[in-house]
Structure formats: structure tokens, C-alpha cells
Amino acid sequence: MIRRLVGGLGELLITAGVLVLLFVAWQLWWTDVVADRNQEQIVQALSEDFLNGRDGTVGSDAFPDLGQDRAFAIIRVPRFGVDFARPVIEGTGRPVLALGVGHYDGTAEPGAVGNFAVAGHRTTYGKPFHTIETLRAGDRVIVETKPTVFVYEVTSHEIVRPWQTEVIAPVPDEPGTAPTERLLTMTSCHPKYSATYRYVTHGRLVKSIPRAQWRLADWSTVKG
Amino acid sequence: MYAALWRVLPGPVWAKAVQCLVLVVLVVAVLFQWVFPAVADLVPFNDNTVG
Numbered sequence: 001m002i003r004r005l006v007g008g009l010g011e012l013l014i015t016a017g018v019l020v021l022l023f024v025a026w027q028l029w030w031t032d033v034v035a036d037r038n039q040e041q042i043v044q045a046l047s048e049d050f051l052n053g054r055d056g057t058v059g060s061d062a063f064p065d066l067g068q069d070r071a072f073a074i075i076r077v078p079r080f081g082v083d084f085a086r087p088v089i090e091g092t093g094r095p096v097l098a099l100g101v102g103h104y105d106g107t108a109e110p111g112a113v114g115n116f117a118v119a120g121h122r123t124t125y126g127k128p129f130h131t132i133e134t135l136r137a138g139d140r141v142i143v144e145t146k147p148t149v150f151v152y153e154v155t156s157h158e159i160v161r162p163w164q165t166e167v168i169a170p171v172p173d174e175p176g177t178a179p180t181e182r183l184l185t186m187t188s189c190h191p192k193y194s195a196t197y198r199y200v201t202h203g204r205l206v207k208s209i210p211r212a213q214w215r216l217a218d219w220s221t222v223k224g
Numbered sequence: 225m226y227a228a229l230w231r232v233l234p235g236p237v238w239a240k241a242v243q244c245l246v247l248v249v250l251v252v253a254v255l256f257q258w259v260f261p262a263v264a265d266l267v268p269f270n271d272n273t274v275g
Binding site: 164189 | 252269
């Protein structure tokens with residue numbers, strides 16, 4: 001009787017251990033596999049729409065997982081790789097961030113006066129901002145929309161606590177101040193595999209290029 | 225628990241092994257597709273937004 005009880009308990013414990021390991025494998029590996037595939041498909045759909053589509057956005061009609069959310073831009077960061085391209089989607093909810101980079105509600109549109117603020121995963125779910133700490137002042141961040149492509153230049157970074165929303169204010173760290181510049185802010189978690197802090201990178205617009213004159217090859221170097 | 229499962233499965237050893245494998249694949253599929261995504265919403269280390 002005791003033997004069977006102890007044996008059964010042992011099996012349960014081993015099962016629990018295997019389940020935890022499986023969860024880690026799912027989180028650290030499988031979410032990347034799925035997210036990389038999805039994000040690539042959305043970028044692909046956006047690129048096609050930018051060239052000969054309708055309104056320059058991609059929604060659930062083309063990609064059911066998007067649900068109510070719409071992808072409307074492609075973000076390219078040469079420092080993260082020549083081919084690095086991820087979709088930018090309205091909102092920063094969990095489902096959005098699994099499908100790309102999220103645009104904070106209420107922050108400026110790409111290229112507009114104010115702060116175009118986006119969030120992306122540092123680890124897991126395709127980890128678009130995995131190497132955000134490698135960005136240096138002067139590095140290019142390209143935000144491609146249908147009518148216009150916006151080239152930003154990294155200016156600075158800071159590490160803050162998660163509740164410090166002033167980093168995405170129209171003038172970063174000066175909430176309440178009216179903006180005059182066209183800025184960019186990228187947020188991600190920090191350190192890697194933790195959510196204790198946020199790694200925040202700021203940039204400013206250096207060039208707006210109409211779609212007709214846009215050639216990626218001219219802008220694919222890390223710095224201007 | 226697993227010994228009982230092994231006894232219940234019909235057929236020779238190789239058939240039992242194949243059935244076990246199928247069961248494992250099924251369980252992992254259900255976990256990856258539905259259970260783990262639900263659990264992941266409850267753990268905080270994936271947050272990367274401010275606010």
C-alpha cells in the first residue's frame with residue numbers, strides 16, 4: 001500500500017517536472033517559431049499592400065489572428081540585421097505583441113510631430129527588440145507606411161521602471177509639454193528574461209521619403 | 225499510473241509503444257496550442273510596455 005502510494009506520488013512529481021520543462025521549451029522556443037512565421041507573413045502582406053493594395057493596412061481579412069487589430073507599418077532596424085523587418089500593429093495588448101511591434105494608443109502617428117511610441121518583445125514571441133541594447137546614437141530606424149517612409153535616428157536610451165509612462169509622452173520625460181519635434185520611442189523589457197525594468201530607446205526623424213522615391217538599398221546601412 | 229496505462233493498452237509491446245507515443249504527441253499538442261498560451265497570460269515576465 002505504502003509502496004504504491006509513494007510510487008504514485010513519484011510519478012506525479014516527475015510528470016509535474018516534465019510539464020514545467022515543456023512550458024519553458026514552449027515559451028523560449030516555440031513562441032519564437034510561431035511568431036517569426038506570423039510576423040514574416042504580415043510583413044509580406046503589408047509590403048504587397050504598400051505597392052498595389054488599397055489602404056496600406058492589413059487586418060483579419062488577410063490574417064485572421066489579428067482580430068480587431070490592424071497592422072499599418074513595417075519597422076526596419078539595420079543594426080538588428082539587413083533583413084530585419086517587423087510589422088507595426090495598432091495597440092499594445094498581448095495578442096498584438098505576439099504578432100509584431102505594438103503602437104501605443106494615443107501616441108503620434110509615424111512621422112508626425114510628437115512621439116511615435118512602440119513596444120516590442122525583448123525575448124520570446126519572435127523577440128523583435130532582442131538586441132535593443134546594441135542600438136547606438138545615430139543608428140537608423142526606418143518606419144515604412146504606404147504613402148511615406150520615415151527614417152529616424154537613435155538619439156539616446158534610458159532604463160526605467162514599468163510605471164514610468166513619461167518616456168512615451170509627446171516630449172519624452174516631460175509630460176504636459178507641447179511637442180515641436182518628430183520623435184520615436186521604442187520600449188522593451190529589461191533585463192532579458194525579466195520584466196523588472198524597461199529598456200527605452202529614443203530617436204528623432206531625420207528624413208521623410210515619398211513611396212515613389214523610396215529604395216531600401218539606399219538606406220540599409222546601420223548609420224546615416 | 226503509467227504502469228496501469230501500459231496494462232490497459234491492447235496489443236503486443238510494439239503496439240503499446242506506438243500508442244504511448246501517439247498519446248504523448250497529443251498531450252504536447254494540446255499543451256502547446258491551448259494550455260500554455262493561457263498560462264503565459266498569467267505570468268508577468270513577458271511584459272514590455274510602460275503604463
